Amino acid sequence: MRTVSDYFGSLVFDDRVMRAKLPSDVYASLKRTIDEGASLDTHVADAVATAMRDWAVEHGATHFTHWFQPLTGVTAEKHDSFIAPSPDGGVIMEFSGKELIQGEPDASSFPSGGLRATFEARGYTAWDPTSYAFIKGHTLCIPTAFCSYSGEALDKKTPLLRSMQALNKQALRVLKLFGNEDVKCVRPCVGPEQEYFLIDKAMYEKRKDLVFCGRTLFGAKPPKGQELDDHYFGAIKPRVEAYMEDLNTELWKLGILAKTEHNEVAPSQHELAPIFSVANIATDHNQLTMEIMQKVASRHGLVCLLAEKPFAGVNGSGKHNNWSLATDTGVNLFKPGETPYENAQFLLFLCAAVQAVDNYQDLLRLSVATAGNDHRLGANEAPPAVISIFLGDELTAVLDAIETDTPYSGTEKTVLKLGVHVLPKFTRDTTDRNRTSPFAFTGNKFEFRMVGSSDSIACANIMLNAAMAETLKEFADRLEGVSDFESALHDLIKETIKAHKRIIFNGNGYDDAWIKEATEKRGLLNLRTTPDALATVLEKKNVEMLTSLKIFSEAEIRSRYEICLENYCKTVNIEGLTMVDMVRKEILPAVEAYLGDLSGTVAAKTAAVPGLACKYEKDLISKLSKLADEISDAASSLDTTLIRLKAIPDVTDAAYVIRDVVLQKMAELRVVCDEAESITADKYWPFPTYGDLLFGVR
Known part of the structure; x- marks a missing residue:
């Protein structure tokens, strides 16, 4: 019997x-x-391509594709076979370094937000060698970036890689101030928890x-929902x-570290x-x-729903983005250390995260903004x-003790002067988890x-990386060249805490009093x-930060604004039209x-027994007749509004x-x-009810 280790990453x-x-x-x-x-020279690329082709063919692959992530929110791929004609009328299997490094898919039908005209079809894909190629079905998939003929990013990977580069550069500057000359790279690490629904196909x-x-x-609402907490x-x-079990097998073959279910x-x-x-x-x-x-759900007669709020009245689905920073030497920068300097370094990176989130809270919010997520955020299951x-x-x-220069009342009652103090030993769970917090520190990560x-996690991590890079740049600019590093470090952390402590909140995020406060x-x-x-995203401070770090050009920022708003409008319009149709x-x-x-x-009853009141039937007829009229009116009102919506040329106005x-009109129609x-x-009801859907998989 094959074990997981036998086929993992096969x-x-x-x-x-x-x-x-x-x-x-x-x-x-x-x-x-x-x-x-x-840089990768042609000789190396050709050798890698040959080895990659031979390995893929051994595993049954007949085609290859540059696998990329356009601004549609899903992935894209164009398949080309390895075959080339041979002089004897047969075929040979070819794959060159040039084909590995660069592809040329048609870019005309992908969202561009005005970066290019529809008739400008040329686009390029470029190999991302840091993400391993893999086989899906009979196709070798090569992870790539995607850009236009003139070089603008038309995908989610390119700005993500740029943000990682910017963060690495600024984090290395800070680490060198603490004597970490051996560190060559700092990488953001992510573990996204994926929630989903399974219903009968x-x-x-x-x-x-x-x-x-x-x-x-x-x-x-069905008679039973999640009130008993018996499903969790x-x-x-x-x-x-x-x-x-089937899903885990498929994921493990692709080297995806599926851990918890x-x-x-x-x-x-x-x-x-x-x-x-x-x-x-x-x-x-x-x-x-x-x-x-x-795909796996379909094999089991199921459908996997990734919508943020597929059912009203019960929890929606999110994707908790666990984010940390790690060096190539194996150090987690959000984990307190064993020495005073390591703890001072931890506190500086922690305060950088606090300042970054406070200064760019708008960018974090917009990174998760979709029509679907609007239904989820603020409900009982989401921040x-x-x-x-x-x-x-x-x-x-x-x-607080650092900010006020007062004794810390923890394990040691001492004034915490950075560089000479020892922090209390933090365990992984020093406090209870706060499920209501949008951005929670959980011991060694946020x-x-x-x-x-349903979102790609790219945008959230682009904004996290960018905000952190900008803050670390500010910190490095201030600390480099100072005569008394420890005093300057202490003052910087103290000032940062004082200036940005407004963003720190350990209480109940669902409380109306908190929103007001x-x-x-x-x-x-x-x-x-x-x-x-x-x-x-169009505000001056955000444009200046994102462009100065070379994560986006101003045109790329504007394009993403247009694309995201257009997607919002189209999504809700489709939903409105579907409601009217149903x-x-x-x-x-x-x-x-x-x-x-x-x-x-x-x-029939009154004919059989004249004078019967038939109160139940008549009351129901009266109520349903009234509701039918209200449904018809509400549907007509929504339909009229959707028709008028088409005449609004500006996507922002729409x-x-x-x-x-x-x-609001959709909500009114739904109520009746x-x-x-x-x-x-x-x-009589024409489609499965909530009770059928939520409790139909056994």
Whole structure:
């Protein structure tokens, strides 16, 4: 029987394969490219391509593709076969270094936000050698960046790699001040926890809202939801367990470190969590994970829903983005050390994170802004739209003591002068987890809990890396060349705590009093909707920071604003049209059919026994008739608004109309439809109910 270690990474051209397949000089050169960013010459590229082709063909691959992440939110691939004609009429298998390094897919149909015209079709993909190639089906997939003919980034990977480069540069400057000359690289590491729902495929196919929108637009609350908390960490049902086993096998073959699986809070909701990896690899792996989750589900007669709020009234799904910084020497910069200097270094990086989140809370918020996530944020299962940081009581007390130059009342009652003090020994869990915090310190990492379940994690990590890089740059500029480093360090940390402690909050993020305190007393932002959040990316401070670090050009920033707003508008418009279609073609006919049979029952009963009151039937007929009229009116009102929406040329104006008008009309339509569902006999209702969907997988 094969064990996991026998097949883990078997479909990945990883370091083990490269070491075995490549000549030693080629392997050494490629490792310098991967680890240090050294350029790759043609000889090395050709040798790598030959070895990669031979290995892929041995594993049954017939095609190759440059696998990239355009601004659609999903991955893209164009397959080319390895075959080339031979003189004898047969074929040979070819794959060159040029084909490995660069591809040329048609870029005309991908979102560009005005970066290029539709008729300008040329685009380029460029190999990312830091992310291993892998085999999917019969295709060798080569992770790449994607850019336009004129060099603008048309993908999510390019700015992510830029942000990692900027963070590395500034972190190394700071580390050298602490004498860390041996450190050559600092990398952000990420472990995204993926939440999802599993529902029966046959039921899914009977609901247009799920098929077209990925979430339900109607649905009366069933008698049971998640009130008993009996699903969370409960025994996994056999059908789901079989799915998880199959999913793990597929992920492990691709070298994806799937580690934890369990039932989540809502019925039919589950979670998968991986082990940490470098940010760009974690991003690639998460995109692959979402794709494979859906493919494997189909094999089991299931559908994997990744929408942030597929069902009203129960928890939605997020993607907790666990983020840390690690050196190539194995040091976690968010983990307190054993010596005074290590602890001082930890405190500086911790304070840099606090300042970064405070200064760029708007960028973090917009990095998770989508139409789907707007339904989730602020509900009982997700953090609010207001950004704050949870540090826990003990670490907050340490910072308070530094700020005020007063004795710390922990293990040692001493004034904490940096460079000479010893911090208390932090364990992994010094305080309880705060599930309501958007950005929580959990012992040796930060957990950014606002990312939506269907989102790419690229944008959130771009903004985290960028904000951190800018803050470390400011710190390095101030500390380099000072005559008394320890005093300057102490003053810097003290001033940072004082200036940015408003962002630190260890309490209940769901409390209305906190939202009031955060916005009115602390001056924190409450960007409740996607249009509110996205607009902040165009503010001067954000444009200056992102362009100065060379993460985005100004044109690329503007393009992403346009693309994200356009996606928001299109998503809600599709949902609105789907609602109208379902009401007119399914819900109203079902209600009318039930009314017709009820009326026939009244006529039959009174004919058989003249004078019968038929109170039940007549009350129900009256109520349903009134609801049918209200449903029809609400659907017409929504339809009229959607027609008017088409005439608004400016995407920003359209987004605000959607926020202020369309979503309200959709909510009003849903209320009356859900009420009608609750009093219509089951056999008449045209599609599976919440009870069917949430409890249908056994």
